[in-house]
Amino acid sequence: MNKQKDNTEERILDAATDIFMVKGMEGARMQEIADKASINKALLHYYFRSKDKLFDAILTKILNFAFPQIGKVLFSDLPFLERVEQVIDIYMTLLLKHQQLPAFLIKEMNREGSVLFKFIEKQHFAIQPILKEIQDAMDRGEIIQMKPEHLVVNVLGMCVFPFAARPMIKNVALNGRDDLLNGFLEQRRFEVKTFIIRAIQPQ
Amino acid sequence: MNKQKDNTEERILDAATDIFMVKGMEGARMQEIADKASINKALLHYYFRSKDKLFDAILTKILNFAFPQIGKVLFSDLPFLERVEQVIDIYMTLLLKHQQLPAFLIKEMNREGSVLFKFIEKQHFAIQPILKEIQDAMDRGEIIQMKPEHLVVNVLGMCVFPFAARPMIKNVALNGRDDLLNGFLEQRRFEVKTFIIRAIQPQ
C-alpha cells in the first residue's frame, strides 16, 4: 500500500522499457536506466534483483501489449477483404505508435537464451484458428488460394519491415530526411492495403 | 609476403564474421572469436587493435558482399515483370544462403553509433536509378502505378522479414520444427514472386 513504492516501481518500469526498447538487453545499462528513473543503481536492484529479472518484467509487459488479439477483427462477419484491411489498419496504428517494437523484437528473438521463446511457443495455438479462418475464406472463394502461412508472412513483412529497417529507409529512400520518415510510414497504411487486396482478390 | 600471416588474418576474419553475424557487435566476445580462429586473444589484438576495428573490418566485408548490384538485372531489356522475378530470385538465393544476414543488419542499423550509417548514406545514390527504372516501367504501362519506393519496400519486406523473424516463424507457424523451416523459406521464392506479380500486373 505504499504509494511511494508503486510510484518508483512504475518509474523504473517506464525507464527500463524505454531503454531496453531502444538498446536491447545487451546494449542497455543499469546505470542509464537508474538515471532515467531518477534513482540510483542500488535501488534498481532493490526492486528487481537483477538485470535479467528487470528485463523479463518489461519483456512480459511489452509482449502482452504487442500481441493483442489481432484475431478479434479477423473473426467478424464482414467480407474477408474488409477484415484484412481492418487487420492491417490495426497493425499499422500499433506500429506507428511504437516504432521501435519491430527492431526490438527481432533483436530479442535472435538472441540466444532469450525468454521470448517461452512466450512465443504459446502463440502457436493462437495462430491456428487464424490460419483456419483464412483457409475458409479461400475455400469460399473470397480470396485466391495460397498457403495461409505465406499470406500472413507477406502481410507481416510489408507492415513490419520498414519499421525494423527505419534507419535504412530514411537514408536510402528519403535522403536522410527525418521529417519525411513518418509521412512515408503513414502512407504505408494505404499502400499495403491496396497492394495486398490487389494480390489476393479473386480473378 | 608472409604466408602464415595472411592465413591467420583470414582465419580471424572468418571466425569474426561467423560470431558477429550471429551475436552482433554487443553480444560477441573476443575470446569466442579467438577460440574459433584457434588462436588467443592477444593475437587478435595484434592483428586488429580493438574489437571496434575488427568489427568494422567484417562489417565492411559483409556490406560490400550483401549489397551487390541487384540493379544489374533490373536494367536488362526483358519485360519488367520478368525482371522483377529475377530480382526476387537473386535476393532469395542470397538470403537462403546467408540466413542470419537480415537480423544482423537490422540489429546493427538500429545500434547507436554504428558505422553502418556511413555506408548506408552512400547507397542513396545507388537507389535513385532503380526508382527511376521502376517509374519508367509504370509510365510504359508494364506495371500499375504506385510510388516506386513502396514497391521496393514491399518486395524487400516480403523477402527479408521471414529471415529476420525466423525464430518466430519456426515456433508460431511450423510448430517449432526446425526441419520444416528451410522448406518454408524455400517456398517463398515462388510465393513472393506470384504474390508480387498479381499485385502489380496491369488490370
Add this chain to the structure above:
DNA sequence: GTCTATATTAGGATAGAC
C-alpha cells in the same frame, strides 16, 4: 607472429548507514 601473464575498465551486484 605467437604465446602467457597481467593490467584496466566497465558494469552488474551487494553491504550497510540512514
Add this chain to the structure above:
DNA sequence: GTCTATCCTAATATAGAC
C-alpha cells in the same frame, strides 16, 4: 525505501618473453 561506498566478475586490452 533510498542512499553512498564497495565488491566482484567478465571482458577488453597490453606487456613482455620466445
